[in-house]
Amino acid sequence: MAQKDPDATSASASQEGNRVFIKSFGCQMNVYDADRMSDLFAAEGYSSSQDEASADIVVLNTCHIREKAAEKVFSDLGRLRDLKTEKRKSGQDLKIVVAGCVAQAEGKEIIRRQPAVDVVIGPQNYHRLVDLLKTNDKKTDTEYPVENKFDHLPLPKTRRSVAAFVTIQEGCDKFCSFCVVPYTRGAEISRPVQSILDEILALREAGVSEVTLIGQNVNNYQGADRQGAVRSLAGLIEAIATLGGIKRIRYTTSHPRDMHDDLLEAHRDVPQLMPYIHLPVQSGSDRILSAMNRGHGRRDYMKLIEKIRRMRPDVAFSSDFIVGFPGETEQDFEDTLGLVREVNFASAFSFMYSPRPGTRAAEMPEQVEAESMRERLARLQRLLDDQRMVFNRSLIGSVTEILIEKEGRHAGQLIGKTPFLQAVHFNAAKDMIGRLVDVEILELTSNSLAGRIHDPQASATERSA
Ligand code: SF4
Numbered sequence: 001m002a003q004k005d006p007d008a009t010s011a012s013a014s015q016e017g018n019r020v021f022i023k024s025f026g027c028q029m030n031v032y033d034a035d036r037m038s039d040l041f042a043a044e045g046y047s048s049s050q051d052e053a054s055a056d057i058v059v060l061n062t063c064h065i066r067e068k069a070a071e072k073v074f075s076d077l078g079r080l081r082d083l084k085t086e087k088r089k090s091g092q093d094l095k096i097v098v099a100g101c102v103a104q105a106e107g108k109e110i111i112r113r114q115p116a117v118d119v120v121i122g123p124q125n126y127h128r129l130v131d132l133l134k135t136n137d138k139k140t141d142t143e144y145p146v147e148n149k150f151d152h153l154p155l156p157k158t159r160r161s162v163a164a165f166v167t168i169q170e171g172c173d174k175f176c177s178f179c180v181v182p183y184t185r186g187a188e189i190s191r192p193v194q195s196i197l198d199e200i201l202a203l204r205e206a207g208v209s210e211v212t213l214i215g216q217n218v219n220n221y222q223g224a225d226r227q228g229a230v231r232s233l234a235g236l237i238e239a240i241a242t243l244g245g246i247k248r249i250r251y252t253t254s255h256p257r258d259m260h261d262d263l264l265e266a267h268r269d270v271p272q273l274m275p276y277i278h279l280p281v282q283s284g285s286d287r288i289l290s291a292m293n294r295g296h297g298r299r300d301y302m303k304l305i306e307k308i309r310r311m312r313p314d315v316a317f318s319s320d321f322i323v324g325f326p327g328e329t330e331q332d333f334e335d336t337l338g339l340v341r342e343v344n345f346a347s348a349f350s351f352m353y354s355p356r357p358g359t360r361a362a363e364m365p366e367q368v369e370a371e372s373m374r375e376r377l378a379r380l381q382r383l384l385d386d387q388r389m390v391f392n393r394s395l396i397g398s399v400t401e402i403l404i405e406k407e408g409r410h411a412g413q414l415i416g417k418t419p420f421l422q423a424v425h426f427n428a429a430k431d432m433i434g435r436l437v438d439v440e441i442l443e444l445t446s447n448s449l450a451g452r453i454h455d456p457q458a459s460a461t462e463r464s465a
Contacts, residue, residue: 026063
């Protein structure tokens with residue numbers, strides 16, 4: 001697996017002073033992985049760099065969901081090869097690492113096509129990254145490891161933000177016909193309960209107040225607890241809620257097939273669990289949902305929405321939509337618009353379909369013309385934007401609980417989030433960051449809400465979760 005780099009210099013054996021720049025693309029899973037890689041480097045004495053030019057090691061943490069993902073990575077790598085050549089002229093070295101889903105999918109091909117790359121490492125293997133960099137050998141490490149990477153990663157020590165992501169589950173067994181995740185992230189695995197709780201306790205110690213539990217199929221979480229019993233996502237959420245100090249709990253991304261009753265009950269019973277659910281549906285047409293291999297129909301989705309609303313009436317929904325899936329007719333698209341009108345989403349992500357190599361949908365006949373896709377996407381986004389604005393406006397005049405996250409752009413301004421993930425800005429003292437306060441919502445600006453602290457006296461005293 002290892003091959004010697006004929007151009008390698010003797011640099012980089014020493015860890016002291018090595019500066020690392022991690023460039024991350026894609027989803028929250030990659031944001032989380034990049035943070036954990038940073039923790040790993042910091043624990044080994046590396047420092048972080050603000051840009052590629054001043055770095056000794058550059059990690060591209062890649063995403064395969066991006067259109068023409070591999071080609072974009074090779075274009076980035078061409079630029080880094082030139083930087084490496086420049087640095088060598090002045091006696092410096094630059095190690096280039098490709099991590100993430102493109103690394104997993106392309107493996108050795110990356111070093112074959114771009115020999116300037118030093119290490120190719122998959123999402124399940126990055127706990128071994130520092131060791132791989134200590135040699136001058138070219139390495140590809142994309143085999144699924146026997147050991148659990150979480151057992152080998154240092155616990156986070158510093159707070160990057162009041163809110164943190166925590167990976168609890170990885171991989172996917174659902175094989176939606178348009179998606180590469182089952183091929184790049186592998187089969188579903190759930191992290192053990194105690195490993196997650198330990199990380200959350202470390203985050204709490206560092207000052208984190210909100211955790212978002214992440215996974216490709218997060219609501220199919222089935223992790224073992226200390227007694228060896230399997231806990232569902234609801235069981236894990238209850239365990240986190242009883243730790244104390246974690247004021248808000250969220251999770252994403254869910255599959256409609258895995259919204260089990262105990263999770264719905266947790267939304268009713270666990271006050272820290274936010275009433276905001278991202279529940280991708282992708283299409284409102286049964287014909288298209290079947291071609292997508294989603295494993296549920298339109299009626300199943302609508303019944304689920306109603307059931308959740310019965311359990312927790314104030315819940316807000318967001319979703320993902322793919323427009324122009326192969327074979328999508330105007331009627332199929334109308335069915336999607338109809339579903340959107342019925343559900344009334346607080347927010348949503350919508351994209352034009354684009355084929356991903358290796359997926360079943362990429363081979364399907366009847367690919368929809370780009371012009372039709374563009375036109376449908378514009379119609380869908382107009383409707384979703386209207387719904388988002390109506391939802392945001394509905395908060396004006398209300399007093400809403402806000403978790404204060406950071407300073408705003410203007411002096412004296414702070415920014416926090418509502419339970420429904422809307423950003424709200426208002427004036428308050430900087431030392432209130434991390435607290436839950438009541439804010440009276442006054443107006444809606446283009447991307448956020450503006451308000452004022454409802455009771456400055458009361459808000460000076462931090463509330464418990
Ligand atoms: S459930 Fe999500 S991650 Fe899994 S195959 Fe479908 S779209 Fe991809």
